[in-house]
Amino acid sequence: MERGKKAAAMGKKGFSSSPAMPPMSLDQFVSTMAPLIDMEKEAEISASVSSGATRNLETAQKRGSAIFNLKCVDAQTGLMGKSLLEFQSTKGDVLPAHKFGIHDVVILKPNKADSGSAGLGQGVVYRLKDTSITVAFDDMPEDGLNSSLRLEKVANEITYRRMKDALIQLSKGVHKGPASDLVPVLFGERQPTVAKKDVTFTAFNSNLDHSQKDAVSRALSSKNVFLLHGPPGTGKTTTVVEIILQEVKRGSKILACAASNIAVDNIVERLVPHRVKLVRLGHPARLLPQVLDSALDAQVLRGDNSSLANDIRKEMKALNGKLLKTKDKNTRREIQKELRTLTKEERKRQQLAVMDVIKTADVVLTTLTGAATRKLDSTSFDLVIIDEAAQALEIACWMPLLKGSRCILAGDHLQLPPTIQSVEAEKKGLGRTLFERLADLYGDEVTSMLTVQYRMHELIMNWSSKELYDSKIEAHPSVAAHALYDLEGANKSTSTEATLLLVDIAGCDMEEKKDEEDSTLNEGEAKVAIAHAKRLVSSGVQASDIGIITPYAAQVVLLKILRGNEDKLKEVEISTVDGFQGREKEAIIISMVRSNSKSEVGFLSDRRRMNVAVTRARRQCCLVCDTETVSSDGFLKRLVEYFEEHGEYLSASEYVDE
Ligand SMILES: Nc1ncnc2c1ncn2[C@@H]1O[C@H](COP(=O)(O)OP(=O)(O)OP(=O)(O)O)[C@@H](O)[C@H]1O
Secondary structure (H helix, E strand, O other): OOHHHHHHHOOOOOOOOOOOOOOOOHHHHHHHHHHHHHHHHHHHHHHOOOOHHHOOHHHHHHHOOEEEEEEEEEEEEEOOOEEEEEEEEOOOOOOOOOOOOOOOEEEEEEOOOOOOOOOOEEEEEEEEOOOEEEEEEOOOOOOOOOOOEEEEEOOOHHHHHHHHHHHHHHHHOOOOOOOOOHHHHHOOOOOOOEOOOOOOOOOOOOOOOHHHHHHHHHHHHEOOEEEEEOOOOOOHHHHHHHHHHHHHHOOOOEEEEEOOHHHHHHHHHHHHHHOOOEEEOOOHHHOOHHHHHHEHHHHHHHOHHHHHHHHHHHHHHHHHHHHHHOOOHHHHHHHHHHHHHHHHHHHHHHHHHHHHHHHHOOEEEEEOHHHHOHHHOOOOEOEEEEEOHHHOOHHHHHHHHOOEOOEEEEEOOOOOOOOOOOHHHHHOOOOOOHHHHHHHHHHHHHEEEOOEEOOOOHHHHHHHHHHHOOOOOEEOHHHHOOOHHHOOOOOOOHHHHOOEEEEEOOOOOOOOEEOOOOOEEOHHHHHHHHHHHHHHHHOOOOHHHEEEEEOOHHHHHHHHHHHOOOHHHOOOEEEEOHHHOOOOEEEEEEEOOOOOOOOOOHHHHOHHHHHHHHOOEEEEEEEEEOHHHHOOOHHHHHHHHHHHHHOEEEEHHHHOOO
């Protein structure tokens, strides 16, 4: 029987978020993915300013891939010699709507420069606020900083090149590489195996719950592949960290990766107190300040080979000085020869310094793309661990996987998948994750689900647990009944008492609209969401404990405008649902936006998006929506009914005029 069918017949799965797909062979994978990567690359390039498609700068601005009319308000040196420049709008407070993200590569140009011009410098977005953007440049741009400026987003072609390389390596066969035993298992040609005897261990973290302990034990027993399924708030990263510590104790060399820099840094931060020998690879501007000490650059600077390289550089400087003063041909030739030798030696010393650090580390941590760096070319690992694996393209996971003989993937395919720009590539399966594919292929045989959650009040959790996790999740007693008014400084009031609150805009004349970019927004609903945030703050809840999230980008901009400069609400975080994955707040206000006579709900019906939205809340979840419109979708109807049954119902009219 084919493996996928076999798993189904044995009742091992039923946990895919999309209809079960037939198992995929290595050849099929390579031939399907190659054109899809190109499509995705094209889609990203055409959305960036440098492409012909957006030569028109006005279009670039509309699309959010350029920010115009900026002024440089601060310039500092930091981050191992990088220059940090902060920009604000010359026109007003909040930056115009844009699609810049933290860590994006950008080019700085004079405001009116041609679209094809070289610009003043290229850098990496280091910090992003509503009112300012900070960029890290390798060198301080020499001039032009006093005039009006713009930033353009650059397509990140390196990632695509590296993914393509990984695909080529896979297609050539990896018979002799470190992953030679792993590849057949991940493509269903060979069964996964586990240690004959259960592995017992003494946990470093004495608080691990039963499901976490069980998962660690099964991970340690796995010989090729293990999936750690971590629903919201269940301590997935806590468990990953315990697995890493146990594996280090066993003597394994580990490559630990995640799709995002922040997830990698989270692991680094939690490993550092255990004095693990680790190194974090990556551009310093993309790392959290608190992990910079673990960065490769910082460790290289501390190494012996690096100080030798420094001595050589000093010698070269002296020789260059001599060269400038010497006219005699023979002496010049000799100095030049010596300089060439020293240059080679210096490069060699630098490389050795890097190799030293990587060789002695028990754990190397980097993003998936970072794992394809040449610095790791000659290093293989006993274990590759990928966190956030359900948010990563499968082909991206192969960059680290090719370097290891065993793997552990952690994630939750019932939260949002990776973002894909090309609609065509998405339709053809680029977004299907390895986590999901393996879950379909092997199911429970290789999977453990964490079942105790440490974030949400029981009422918030129960909806998600029942709808998506077969009612298997339980709330830890420390959070099961926690209320907003238990927070320091908060009072018990009608606004803080409810755990679930449904604010209905049906019949309140609050129809949705489209903005110029065709994104949907709803002003009435945005006002209600802000009004509820105000009520919470008036009841003593800290603004920084409140988050307003919405599926639509245009609604985010509108909410930020409506909040304005009100000091009281400044710290309230406003974001898209997708941008808030992985985060949490004590109180979450969800603005669902859709309100129309055709009962169209668009992408609200993606259960993974609503799962992420609701499960960001720790003590209160307030759903602002048009119950008539959204109830046209069966899944959303059940959500509304759940809130009606277990929470408090209010009409939006109660918030009008606030
Ligand atoms: N066994 C435990 N006992 C007490 N608290 C725990 C335990 N496991 C996890 N937590 C707490 O639960 C919270 C979430 O843990 P962690 O960051 O590991 O979760 P996660 O599953 O990676 O998060 P997300 O839901 O965002 O993916 C943290 O505050 C953590 O300290």
